[in-house]
Amino acid sequence: MGLLNDDEPDTRILAVIQTEKFSKLLHELENCNEDEQKQKIEEMNEIIDGMNKDEFETVFTEELFDNIHQMIEEKKLSVENVIGLLKRIGYCCLMKKGCFQGFPLSYLRKGFEKMISDENEKKDGKNEMLYADLCLCYLSLRNNCWTELLTICMQCLLKVALKKEESEEVQKEVEMALLALSDIEYYILHNELYLKEIKEIIIYHQDHRNLTQLAYQSAWGFLTNRLFNNANLEEVIVNDLHFVREARREMEELMKYVDWKREKEERGKEGKEEIIISKWLQTLGKFLFYCRLRNEEYSVLVESIVQAFRAAKDNYRDIVSQCVESFSYSVNNRNVKVEDFLKRGAVSLIFEEICRPTLNDEIISESLLFLMNVSEKLKEEEEDEKEEAKRKVTKRNAFEKLEEEGYEDIIICFHERFGFLNRDRFGVLSLCISDYFVNV
Template sequence: MEMLKKDKSNNDVQESSLSEKYSKLFDQLERCNEDEQRKKIEEMNEVIDEMDEEEFESMFTPVLLNKMHKMFVEKKLLMNDALVLLKHFGYYRVLKFSHVYGIEEASFYERFEEMIIDEEMKKKEKDEKLLVDLFECYLLLNNRFNSILFSICVPCLMKVALKKEGNEETQKEVEMALLALSNVLYLDMGQELNLNDIKEIIQYQQEHHNLTRLAYQSVWQFLIYRFFNDKRLEDAIANELHLAREAKKEMEELMIYVDWKRTEEEREKETKEELILLRWLEVLNLYFSKCRLRNEEFVGLVGSIVRVFRAARDNYKEISNQCVYSLKKAAESRAGKIDDLLKSGSIDAVLDEIQQQTMNDRIVSDLLSFFMVVLWKLEEKEKDEKEKAKRKELKRKVFEKMEEEGYEDIIIWLGHYIYCSAFGDFQLIKNCFDYFVFL
């Protein structure tokens, strides 16, 4: 216990020093010339990269934005330098799923909107680079957008995203543009979505590999969010662009770069590969929620989630828990069939996990929901005798899996856990007992 307290104390000192270091650098900005300011900003961005999410969220507030705006108004901070700082804030926020509230009320955020409108209203000599920087900051820093401004942002950033050069500078520009677009959640774009442009970006990457991993994940995320408002995209996503095949390939390649043996205590912060892997799982959860079309790639995709789960389960709870949720969503998907769950190994993985003694209520709920879906799909009415025989064979295989893993012991453990549990989902508890009685 003393060791834990000591470690926590050391972490607190480190966090405190990061905050103090950033504050000192920020306070020094207004006393620097242009060259010195740029060097300070580079240092400040490096400090941000060292922070964890809690530290970042406590430091990046509307108050900080208002101070920056005041410096800009008083001409103590150049707009280009301010945008470099703000873009890095946004990059960190979106990549690490950080939630910062009240940003849209900051004076600098309002300034973005004014500057975007002013620059866009110009009939000639528009500063395209300034517009791109403004658009990226506008989309990265917040999730609440003016729909009129949004309709201006998207075509401009899509133009950047369509760049084909494979050099490092262009890759960074494309990555930032696509990351900004990926932060646009369920906003209905209407006719502003140019599906041909998105297809071009994805298909060119599949052939030429000109994008960074984060850029490629981001363009898929941008497309999947549009899927919620336009179900006509499903065929293009599943069968033309091959989401399942591409997500499987990307996740399995990312797994190579993750040190799965590193414990939670040893992990000071997530690597970029770990964060991109989490972003892929988020995207797949959205897709599973809405997809109806099934192809042969579905089984491979679910199998890759199982492999990520098995790699992460001992030392990386955030990823393993996200995998459990993804497997639940895959089971719930109308495209997913019972034989897909068997072939992918997801039933084995869930049976194995449900015997663990250290799960929280949310994970237990997800695991039980997975079994409820299995039951419902097994009870679906068969259309003909051939289908009925196939369903009977599937039931036999599922029950054999239960027996192989010793499901009788699981029932006793779950019964005790559910009775004592605080999550209190009566319908889930009832369904759980109904399920095991059915077995």
């Protein structure tokens, strides 16, 4: 059995076309008045909305952001109009999960840092709207680089996210603020900097349903990102804010609005609901990986991932990839049991996935990592006799299931590819074939 990549359109030519078109419009801004610039930027924003991730990363280079910075310095482009463009770039960057270094390496980033610092230091006459917009653009485009301004920008956007008016304009402001906050990942923040505010945002929504689906997911994404270095949050997330109940309900609601049987020509186009589902799957995976409280409800979250996997497996391969990654994350948590994956059908789905005639390397690597960790988990010693007895039953069930499906033969077929598949796995995939087997 060989590994073949799923069919993906060659976007290189389209990316070059989009780059040239966008650069032409940007150059034309120099010769426009304020109102003409706004109209031209609306055209540019429409192009941004239609870009895929490859086009996005090709277009928004360090050179492009440097050109924007120079136009600001030469008074050819107003900061207000630039913000209108950068807010759309930042929003789409976070939605598409683009990974580009254009803004972080540019002079424009340094210019924004100075403007943010200057506004922050003002005692009187601070332009709160400009300040919030500068912080929003900066957080949205920083591409996870650590910076001294991160905490300042975070506290500014938390104030925006606390707005409770239900107008469409305010809802959009809140959504964008929370989306930018949710991108703050592996950065240590003390509870007093954010916990009171984010709890208020989540609890108020649970009572009044004032947030958009994306905004609510982003609030949870921001909070669960803090779990990696703050175990004290577990009680708050699980017991005070009822994460399991809320995540399950949100996933079920979102899945109702996706056309899971879409036509082939529509594949590759992600709607907003699919993107939010992917973000929830990422959040579930992190929660199941980091949270050390044992709760019987956790298997419900495994089931939510399984349901998304089953629905997406034919036509939404990006969601499938996220499901597999979430499984490989969560199996590492000692308090998430192999039995949860067996009973909820996760192991069967992973096995079906590796039997597909076409696969991409990322999915197969994550699938093998999951199965390797399942096997490793079943080899662990249990201190409690009752738990040890249950583990032996689970081990027998896993062995019989995989033996029935011809699992070992499939793994043997992959063995020659383990080294190749491990090239992007930082050496975490074992090259020893027996590490993927369950023995009784």
